[in-house]
Amino acid sequence: MARWQLVLGILGVAISIVLPALLGSAYWAHNFLVVNLFVTVAVMQNMLLADAGQVSFGQGALFGLAATTTGIVTGLWGYGYGAGFVAGIAAALVLGLLFALPALRVQGYYLGFVTLSAAVVFPQLLVAFDSLTNGINGITVSLPGLTQAGRAGLSWTSLLVMATTIAALLGHAALRGTGTGRRMRVASVSPEAAMTLGIAPGRLRFLAFTLAALGTGIAGALYVPVLGFVSPYAFRVDLSIFFFFSVIVGGSGELAGPVIGVWILYLVPNAILAQLSVYRLLAYGMVALLIMLAFPDGVVGSVVKALRRRQMRAQIAPIDLAAVLQDENAQARNTAAPTAAAAITVQGARKRFDRLLALSDVDLTVAAGRVHGLVGPNGSGKTTLLNVISGLIRLDGGEVRLHGAVSSRLPAHRLAALGLGRTFQTPRVFEDMSIWQNLEIGADLRGTRNHWLLHALQRFRPAWTGNRPDLLAHAQRRVLETLRMVATDADILLLDEPAAGLSAEERRDFATLIRFLRDRLGKTILLVEHDLHLVWRVADRISVLDAGQIVAEGAPAEIADNPRVRALFTGAADAAGR
Amino acid sequence: MLRVADLHAGYGRVPVLRGIDLAARPGEILLILGPNGAGKSTLLRTIAGFIRPTAGRVELDGRDITGTAPEEVTRAGLRLVLDGHRVFPRLTVRDNLRLGVAFRGRQFDFGTIVAPVFEVFPILRDKLHAQARDLSGGQQQMLALAQAFVAQPKVLLCDEPSLGLAQALIPPILAFLRRWAAQGTAVVIVEQQIEVALDIADQVAIMERGAIQLAGTAAELKRDKRVQEIYLGLGERGEPLMP
Numbered sequence: 168m169a170r171w172q173l174v175l176g177i178l179g180v181a182i183s184i185v186l187p188a189l190l191g192s193a194y195w196a197h198n199f200l201v202v203n204l205f206v207t208v209a210v211m212q213n214m215l216l217a218d219a220g221q222v223s224f225g226q227g228a229l230f231g232l233a234a235t236t237t238g239i240v241t242g243l244w245g246y247g248y249g250a251g252f253v254a255g256i257a258a259a260l261v262l263g264l265l266f267a268l269p270a271l272r273v274q275g276y277y278l279g280f281v282t283l284s285a286a287v288v289f290p291q292l293l294v295a296f297d298s299l300t301n302g303i304n305g306i307t308v309s310l311p312g313l314t315q316a317g318r319a320g321l322s323w324t325s326l327l328v329m330a331t332t333i334a335a336l337l338g339h340a341a342l343r344g345t346g347t348g349r350r351m352r353v354a355s356v357s358p359e360a361a362m363t364l365g366i367a368p369g370r371l372r373f374l375a376f377t378l379a380a381l382g383t384g385i386a387g388a389l390y391v392p393v394l395g396f397v398s399p400y401a402f403r404v405d406l407s408i409f410f411f412f413s414v415i416v417g418g419s420g421e422l423a424g425p426v427i428g429v430w431i432l433y434l435v436p437n438a439i440l441a442q443l444s445v446y447r448l449l450a451y452g453m454v455a456l457l458i459m460l461a462f463p464d465g466v467v468g469s470v471v472k473a474l475r476r477r478q479m480r481a482q483i484a485p486i487d488l489a490a491v492l493q494d495e496n497a498q499a500r501n502t503a504a505p506t507a508a509a510a511i512t513v514q515g516a517r518k519r520f521d522r523l524l525a526l527s528d529v530d531l532t533v534a535a536g537r538v539h540g541l542v543g544p545n546g547s548g549k550t551t552l553l554n555v556i557s558g559l560i561r562l563d564g565g566e567v568r569l570h571g572a573v574s575s576r577l578p579a580h581r582l583a584a585l586g587l588g589r590t591f592q593t594p595r596v597f598e599d600m601s602i603w604q605n606l607e608i609g610a611d612l613r614g615t616r617n618h619w620l621l622h623a624l625q626r627f628r629p630a631w632t633g634n635r636p637d638l639l640a641h642a643q644r645r646v647l648e649t650l651r652m653v654a655t656d657a658d659i660l661l662l663d664e665p666a667a668g669l670s671a672e673e674r675r676d677f678a679t680l681i682r683f684l685r686d687r688l689g690k691t692i693l694l695v696e697h698d699l700h701l702v703w704r705v706a707d708r709i710s711v712l713d714a715g716q717i718v719a720e721g722a723p724a725e726i727a728d729n730p731r732v733r734a735l736f737t738g739a740a741d742a743a744g745r
Numbered sequence: 746m747l748r749v750a751d752l753h754a755g756y757g758r759v760p761v762l763r764g765i766d767l768a769a770r771p772g773e774i775l776l777i778l779g780p781n782g783a784g785k786s787t788l789l790r791t792i793a794g795f796i797r798p799t800a801g802r803v804e805l806d807g808r809d810i811t812g813t814a815p816e817e818v819t820r821a822g823l824r825l826v827l828d829g830h831r832v833f834p835r836l837t838v839r840d841n842l843r844l845g846v847a848f849r850g851r852q853f854d855f856g857t858i859v860a861p862v863f864e865v866f867p868i869l870r871d872k873l874h875a876q877a878r879d880l881s882g883g884q885q886q887m888l889a890l891a892q893a894f895v896a897q898p899k900v901l902l903c904d905e906p907s908l909g910l911a912q913a914l915i916p917p918i919l920a921f922l923r924r925w926a927a928q929g930t931a932v933v934i935v936e937q938q939i940e941v942a943l944d945i946a947d948q949v950a951i952m953e954r955g956a957i958q959l960a961g962t963a964a965e966l967k968r969d970k971r972v973q974e975i976y977l978g979l980g981e982r983g984e985p986l987m988p
Binding site: 544545593640641644667668670671674697698699700701702703727733736737738 | 755758759760761763780781782936937938939940941954972973976977978979
């Protein structure tokens with residue numbers, strides 16, 4: 168699926184540069200050089216938006232900064248183009264890192280506004296610092312060595328632009344094949360799930376902004392020989408919006424999307440409707456609007472979706488639990504015996520949200536290799552406690568130990584390395600990866616794909632590689648998420664309401680899976696569940712939480728007979744005094 | 746009367762309701778009980794048209810209203826009072842009540858329509874010109890019910906009327922619902938706590954995991970041990986109690 172897009176994109180880039188040169192059309196040759204520079208920036212924006220999940224409305228400022236810096240160094244200070252080129256990229260990298268800083272704190276449209284403000288301010292700054300930038304007069308740079316047409320009408324500049332754009336496309340495709348690229352996508356879809364898989368989302372955002380700044384910087388530096396003139400008017404805020412729109416119009420996340428997006432959004436208003444130049448902005452808006460109405464997933468995205476719909480129908484192999492449960496190689500991770508009999512120890516945990524005391528002095532000990540049920544009414548603090556143990560929430564007081572080592576001061580992504588895994592109330596399944604990749608990302612954490620689980624399911628691999636998880640029913644997604652956690656080899660598993668949305672039969676199967684995890688794989692399981700039915704059947708021990716306090720703890724039979732617990736769940740009168 | 750047959754519904758791809766059958770007759774109170782997460786609120790929202798069912802049928806007085814938009818369902822004579830006493834906070838008590846009547850279309854005399862409400866909840870008359878947000882939680886619940894009452898629906902669905910209210914406020918609200926039903930309205934109440942509304946109900950259905958596990962008259966189920974067992978997930982349909 169991805170390969171034909173890559174081939175199409177590269178062919179588009181190469182032909183758009185070579186053909187006008189061969190035909191000797193200076194007008195089209197020039198137009199397409201600009202188009203391909205923009206494609207490079209849009210590819211970076213595509214990576215940033217679709218793979219890393221970062222909304223930036225400021226990529227035009229990066230581009231402009233690189234171009235202006237190159238212009239200043241080469242055209243005003245008189246250094247060689249090589250020096251200007253390097254300086255331009257360096258400047259873009261610095262601004263890119265500045266963009267990455269707010270991304271550590273804010274996301275989505277808030278991040279968009281921060282970057283947008285940079286794009287708004289940037290051209291004004293160029294004018295304000297006119298002693299440095301020549302202000303509105305701009306900078307003329309003459310680089311005849313680079314721009315003169317050579318063999319087949321191609322100049323060095325056109326070759327550089329072509330190489331850069333193709334490299335950007337190849338680089339984007341290559342990134343997706345790497346573990347880092349996969350982690351980037353996971354962190355973008357669900358930062359929480361990523362952390363529980365041992366991934367630090369902040370680091371990946373930094374990387375994405377740096378890569379994007381690098382590619383955008385190179386394109387910006389090449390803008391100088393292509394145009395021969397740099398002025399603040401070229402880098403107004405519409406340029407940043409243009410890059411963002413190009414990605415959307417082409418199809419966010421599609422490899423060839425930026426090529427198609429830039430062609431449509433740049434060429435239609437600027438070249439084909441050039442006689443309407445007064446109405447350029449209007450034409451540009453109309454084109455974007457019409458395309459979005461006709462192709463809600465972008466041009467390439469809509470085509471891909473239609474193709475996929477036709478292809479898939481055919482084979483969707485459901486996840487067969489029996490294949491896992493009966494696998495002879497199913498085994499625990501070969502680590503030294505746990506240092507303490509208690510896998511999880513919570514001591515004096517306190518957490519307050521504004522006026523609500525979510526946890527008040529909670530003590531909890533979960534024995535290694537056991538299933539421990541955690542039950543309680545709505546709002547009793549179960550999920551808060553789970554989030555505390557998995558490091559997603561910081562405690563106000565008290566501490567958590569995993570296998571005897573204090574874990575409550577470590578960031579969530581570090582806990583995965585200590586053997587902690589968790590599932591979420593709504594299964595965190597990564598939609599834009601195949602079903603198989605969803606499993607593999609778990610094994611990725613250990614640095615090797617050689618896992619008994621992947622071997623046990625090998626025969627499903629062909630069917631699962633081509634299919635996306637959106638075909639799976641809810642119960643199957645639940646199992647997929649749980650198996651992914653098994654593939655990480657985590658030995659302490661936190662399950663957050665796994666039975667929600669499962670039918671009676673599916674719950675029975677899930678109970679079998681839980682027992683398998685405990686008995687065959689020696690996992691420690693903390694099970695938060697509303698479905699008491701399931702808890703009685705699989706838990707070795709149960710803690711009852713009410714209003715942030717543990718009110719009862721014991722074996723299932725004891726808990727089921729405890730009048731206070733009965734009252735708590737049935738709302739009988741004697742619970743009213745709590 | 747309201748009739749629901751083999752209703753299936755859920756959120757996105759997560760199924761919640763798995764084949765619900767029930768009937769609410771004019772003049773009767775049907776109490777739907779069930780532990781947290783049983784699907785009670787989802788059931789009311791699906792009947793009222795906020796969630797499109799994946800299968801099954803909802804009928805109001807013989808008319809099929811399955812998958813009809815909420816505003817259409819309301820016009821057909823069904824009213825849903827959501828939990829957490831939802832009123833329009835910036836409107837006065839009077840305007841909140843007038844909004845309730847707005848759908849009736851015909852000319853109406855405000856005084857006549859709200860008289861029975863003021864009789865039961867005199868506090869609403871005293872605060873007629875106060876903004877709804879200045880009312881206490883219990884008063885807002887009264888207002889929410891009153892707003893539904895003046896619309897004179899054929900069927901009233903009421904999601905946890907006791908939620909968040911002080912114990913003392915619950916009996917008058919339940920008594921109001923009882924009187925209302927006696928006028929020929931079919932009333933469906935959802936509660937999580939077993940005992941709160943058992944005394945005023947005629948029929949009771951116990952929901953668990955998206956299905957009705959037990960149903961009968963209030964008198965029958967009052968002494969039935971199985972109700973608690975279902976709440977506690979202890980055995981039903983012949984399954985063993987413990988592993």
